[in-house]
Amino acid sequence: MRLSRHFLPVMKESPADAQIVSHKLMLRAGLIRQTAAGIYSWLPLGHRVLRKIEQIVREEQDRAGAIEMLMPTIQSADLWRESGRYDAYGPEMLRIKDRHDREMLFGPTNEEMITAIFRDNTRSYRDLPRILYHIQWKFRDEVRPRFGVMRGREFLMKDAYSFDLDAEGARRSYAMMFIAYLRTFTRLGLNAIPMRADTGPIGGDLSHEFIVLADTGESEVFVEQAVLDRSSINDLTGWEFSDDLGEREMAFYREHYAATDEKRDLHREQELGDQVVQRRGIEVGHIFYFGAKYSAAMGMSVQGPDGSPVVPQMGSYGIGVSRLMGAIIEASHDDAGIIWPDAVAPYHVGLINMRADDARCAGAADDLYARLEAAGVETLYDDRDERGGAKFATMDLIGLPWQIVIGPKGLDKGVVEVKRRATGEKVELSIEDAIAKVAGE
């Protein structure tokens, strides 16, 4: 993409109302713009990152055997009366009346709707187990929306729902999602730690939050050193699913200590002494096992193998897809701007022509751009007639993994400069070697 034809409005200064670093950088780097309190438009660069995060989340759900579908944003209040949550949910639910004065709402979550769909379209034990998920916009009417997409009102969530015949099966589904979550966050370049959590308004017996570590995170967490070591060395992306993989991982996190501020065990911390370290973190996922809470309330049952009715056991599994973008930036930035992990970077390479007014430089840059595109390397090409300094600052701000700089002095020597954004390391390479370097890593 040529920057001269793009829509990438960057800002030198961040607006005064942006308090945290991810919010500041998302505004400055032209990823988002606020269109109402806690409601954002995703500008082209931000949209690309959002789609990449979404795709990784999707691939790991699919790999775990979950089936994608899509439920609407607007729901009927009657559906929520079936579970008893309509009155209980409180003012965070955006309640709506349509032109016929029917009570509707903008879904904050979908337990009721998926339970109704599954109830009305399954009959037999053979229809289970199943995990269904969707990636859809949700709305929670936060009283004080802030911190950009970290605590917005309209946000993109992946929510999955499992249906099993018995508690043992439900636990297997839960463990499968547990692994899928660890894998998802690892692929996103994040260090995410599962921590036991309260079940809150979802209800249920077993629940984990997944907390991304970031120095600028929203909340304090207390973690045993062994957990930090494990999560930073874990490469889960190569693991095959097996029956005991989930139980083994869950057992590790049960045996070792990691707790949010609300769930601290001071006695245990005292025992562990200086093995427990304090960190800051951001919640990016939450999973729940809640048994028959919704299936029983909403009258769902299937015919069991022996002909008698069985009430399915359920769980639900959420990932804040739009929130993840903020979390990734909190975890990966420096004073100059964002440092995108390769997997979610909006483009892989930023190509800078230092002298757009110089025919030789422009020709060489056009040619290199065409070759990078032909090699399948997603490239943002700064072909504008601007000062070199401003171009460097923009590239550092938007944080693409690689930068390639073409200038007259380098061309005299037959080289371009290749910079790795994360380390700042710069090397001069021939055009051939530059392409190989950015394409190969």
Add this chain to the structure above:
Amino acid sequence: MRLSRHFLPVMKESPADAQIVSHKLMLRAGLIRQTAAGIYSWLPLGHRVLRKIEQIVREEQDRAGAIEMLMPTIQSADLWRESGRYDAYGPEMLRIKDRHDREMLFGPTNEEMITAIFRDNTRSYRDLPRILYHIQWKFRDEVRPRFGVMRGREFLMKDAYSFDLDAEGARRSYAMMFIAYLRTFTRLGLNAIPMRADTGPIGGDLSHEFIVLADTGESEVFVEQAVLDRSSINDLTGWEFSDDLGEREMAFYREHYAATDEKRDLHREQELGDQVVQRRGIEVGHIFYFGAKYSAAMGMSVQGPDGSPVVPQMGSYGIGVSRLMGAIIEASHDDAGIIWPDAVAPYHVGLINMRADDARCAGAADDLYARLEAAGVETLYDDRDERGGAKFATMDLIGLPWQIVIGPKGLDKGVVEVKRRATGEKVELSIEDAIAKVAGE
């Protein structure tokens, strides 16, 4: 995907409230379920088709140089007061009050929002021309939602917005979108004809509706034979954009007659005599040029090349992405069910094992399934222990382009049966040849 692990609830009979064939078939084939009046959930099979339609729409927008972004569903009423449309829009706008009693709405379209974003983030003539688009859920509170996704309340729309420095540039953008639309519908396997249209509540000077021909379409259209001939022979997908391509195509449709019921020219029809034929059609796209209507009302201007302010000329360009699924089915079905065009079929091949209880058949089917998947052929594998007749009926109903049937008699001869859904043509082929046939076409 194995059907035994899928979520594909098909129905023998269609519900009484489904009046048109696409609505009936979408319910019967397990593509959608209604969750409130005019609001649908997209079950896994329907979701796959929706994503494929969306992707073709996206690719053709990108090819035309439009830049994707994403605006939120919930908008502030104040934004619409800037253009004067908040009070004018009428009861189809879903109006909402948040917990602080602020007036909001679920966006039925985005002219105001994109104008505000572009206004607040551009300064110079160098920032133009641009075409920005997004694919997002919209809500229009139809008084009597019906016909399934054809006239639903929550629907997926692609809406693009062009910004140009002058009327000539705006016309170029319009012509570019005109071509992108013809190309999009051709790729979707549809015969879509552009017809002059009123601009309605969007306002403006120039407008076309794109009408898909289907015998069961919602409205009558009147078309010169030459237009039918052209649209059915046009293969636009190979065309490169050029400055005169759009003007040339627009000129053809200006010179020849094609009109919706509301825009008939009886005098012209009399002149053309039996060259005009009556057909039925479905509106799937609508494009508008409306000049400075929103940019002037909302105070947008950029600095022109000579330093004086220029008020951008705008157009907007909509495609009903979810509605297209209904239109495709209206245009392509038979008594047995849907006949998906290859480009949007949820899977390319349906593999039927006639005898799931026979180890030899199951082994051969498992093996063929693995080979099709390895060859990148999207396959739905009916591995369930059901009668052959029920499996055939389901496959015909869901309308995948190819069916491969494995049974004991064929295996004795070393063959499987390959059926093309659209024609009903069946051939017996070796496993090798069957894979080559379905993969090659």
